[in-house]
Amino acid sequence: MLQSVPQTLVSLPVEQVGSPEAGPQISLLAGSVMLLMFDVDTRVWSAGRLEPACGPALAPLAALRLQREDGGTRLLFAFRRPAQMQTLSLFAGRVGQSVEVALDPVDDFSPTEPERLLAGLTPAAQVSLMTTFLETWPSIFRMRTSRRFVALLHRLVRASAPVEPPLVRAVARLDAATALIEGGLPMGCDAIGTLYCVSPDGMRRISGAPRYGAPGARGLRRFYLALETAGIGADTFIVLTGPNWFAVRRIEMPGDLASLTRWWRSLGKPDPVLREHAVALASSGAPAAQAAAVEMQLQCPLPPRALSGGPHLPSADIDLALATDRGMLVGGWLRDPLGMVTGIDLLAGDAALPLGAVQHTFSGIVGKGDDATAVTGFCALVAADVAVPMLQPRFGVALKSGERHVLVPPPQPVDVAERRSRALKAIPPQFLTGDAIARCLAPALAAIHGELMATQGAPRVVTLGTRLKAPRVSIVVPLYRVLDFLRVQVGAFAADGFVREACEIIYVLDSPEQADGLEHLLRGLHLLYDLPFVLVVMARNAGFAAASNAGAREARGDVVAQVNSDVIPTAAGWLSPLLAALEGEEFGAVGPKLLFDDGSLQHAGMYFAPGPRGQWLNHHFHKGMPRHYPPATVARNVPAVTGACLLMRRTLFEEVGGFTEDYVIGDYEDSDLCLKVRAKGFEVGYVPQAELYHLERRSMSVNADHARGAASAYNAWLHAQRWGDVMATLMTPDAALSASGQLEAECAA
Structure with missing residues (x-):
C-alpha cells in the first residue's frame, strides 16, 4: 500500500549535527573533487566568490548559495584538488564577509557529511541542494561513476527523507529487464521534472516521462513509470524532482511480478486512463514491452461505445483510430440534426485534443x-x-450543454499491412481531394507505409538450372498473386533465341504465401523449356517498387529489363531495338510499344497532364488507337515510359536508387524513375520497333486496396509533390518535347 506523507521535505536543525564551525570547512566530494562549505550569519544576496590569492583561477569551479532557516546563508564551492598548496580568498557576496583559506593538497580530508550539508536549510534550499547534487555537479566534475560521490549521494538522499520513506512498488513485468512501478505523491507535487534511481552502488537517471493516474486515497495522486530492474536492491531509492519540490521513495521489488495483462485483470474495475498510461509506458520500452502492451489490449479489449441519439439527438461513431508517429488518423461519422455538438475530441490522459483543426468531411450513409x-x-x-x-x-x-459522451472504437488492427489497408479506406475515393490527402491521409499513410517497409526481411532466392555467368540482359518480372499469364510469358521467352542465349530471367514473388506453388510451376517450366530461372521470394508483400528492386539486386546483366507478368512479346527479337537505343549516350531509359490483346495501342510513351481536380496524372500517348497509327510508329524522346516494360543500364538504375519505394502498392513508380533519369541528364526513349502485348492491370486487379483508387490517388499526389515543377516545365507549349510536334491534340486536352 502507498503511504501518506505529511511532509515531502525534512529540514534538519543545526543542533542535530552540532553547531557550525567558525570558519570554512573543506571535505571530499569525490576522489579529486573538494567541497568548501561556509556558513554566513546574514542573508547573502549575490553569489559568493572563491579565488586563489595568486596564480590561475580554479577551473572548473561550481558555487551554490543556500538559505538557512535562521536567516543565514550557506555557501558551497566545488573544485578540483589543486596540485600545490594555495591560499584561497572567499568572498561572501559583493559587500559581505571575506576570509582566506589555506589549502594544502597533501592533507587528509574527511568525506563530506550529508547531515552537515542539510542542517538548518530551508525547504527551498534543500530542493536546490538535491537538484545540484543529482544533475549539475556530477556532470561538471564527471562524478557519476565515483564510488565516493555515489555513496555520499545515497546518504544525502536517505538523510533528506522521512525516517521511513514511502514505498513505490513494482506491479507488473513489462519485459525481462523492465518493470511497471506504481507510487504516490501529494497533490501539491504537480509536474514531475526528472527522476533518478540512487543505490549505494550507483546512480542513474530514469528515462521516459512518468504518467499520473487518478487521485488515490489519503490525498495522494498515483504515478506510474517504467524502470529497469538491474541493480535494484532493498536500499534503492527513487528521487523525483519538480519545479519547487523533491520526493524520496524506497523501491519494493517483489520476486514474482505479474504480466501486464494479468496485472490489468487483477484491478477489477477498469480505469481507461490508467490503461492508456500503462500502454504508453510499455510502448516506449523494448520490443518485448511493446508486445506486452499489444497483448494486454487484445486480451482485455474495452467494449466499443458509440453515441445513439435517435431521430433528434446527436449520434456518432468512431471506426478508425490508427496511432502513428505522425499523429492519429481518425475516421467516423456524426449526425447532429439540431446542431447540439460543439466538437469531437481525442481524450489522451487528462487532455482533450480537438479533431476539427485537421478534419475533412464528406457525405455518407449508415x-x-x-x-x-x-x-x-x-x-x-x-x-x-x-x-x-x-x-x-x-x-x-x-455538447453545447457541457455534457461529454465517450466514444470507444473497436480494437484497431495490429498487423502493419492491415493498418495500411485501413488507412487507404479512410476516405472514399470520390471525396479524396488533394487537400484531404495533404492534411489528413498523407502523413499517417507515409508513416504506416514506412513502418511496413522497415519490417521487410531478407528475400529468399532459389536458382532453378544453371545461371549465365555474364548475361547481357536481366529480365526482372514481379509477381503478385496472379500467375495466369506465366506459362504464356515463359513460352514466349523460350521461343526467343536471344533470350535463351544472352538473358537471365528473374521472377520476384511479392505474395510469399504462393512460394511453394510457384516454385513447383517454375521447376516444371524449367524442365519443359530447358530455361534457367531465378526465383526471389519476398519476406512479405511489399509492393511493385520493392519487389522490382529486389529482383534488380539479384541481376547480373549489363541491362535490367523490368517486365510485368502480364506483358507478352508479340514475336522474338523484341529486345534488340531496345538495346540498340541504349547503346548511345542519349537515352537513360527506353520502353517499347505495348498493345492491348485486341491489337490496339496501350502504350506509346507517357506524358503528364492535369486531371479533373488539377492534379498531375500520367497518360499514355495514343491509347486505344490502331496498332499502326502513324504517330505511334516514330521512335522519339518522350517524358516517360511505363514500368510494364522498361530497360535501363544496371549501373544507372543503381545510381538513381532504382524505383522509389514509398509509393503505395503500385503506380507512379515508373514515371518517378524516368524523372530521376532525366535529372541525371539523360533522355527517355520510346522504341516502337519493339512490340509486346500488355494485358493492362490484370496482374493488379486482385488487390482490393488498389481497386478502391485511394492508393493511386495518394501516389499521384506524392508524385506531384516531388515532380510537379518538372512536369509543368516538360509539358509547357514551348518545351522541347511539345515544340517538336510529338504531343498530339490529345495531350493538349
Missing part, C-alpha cells in the same frame, strides 16, 4: 434499406503524442 440514414463522415489527423500500439483510444463528443 444503415441499409429503411434504416439508411444520411450522416457526415469525417477523417482527421490529430497531432497527438499517443502511444503507437494504442488500439482503442477514447474520444469525447462535446
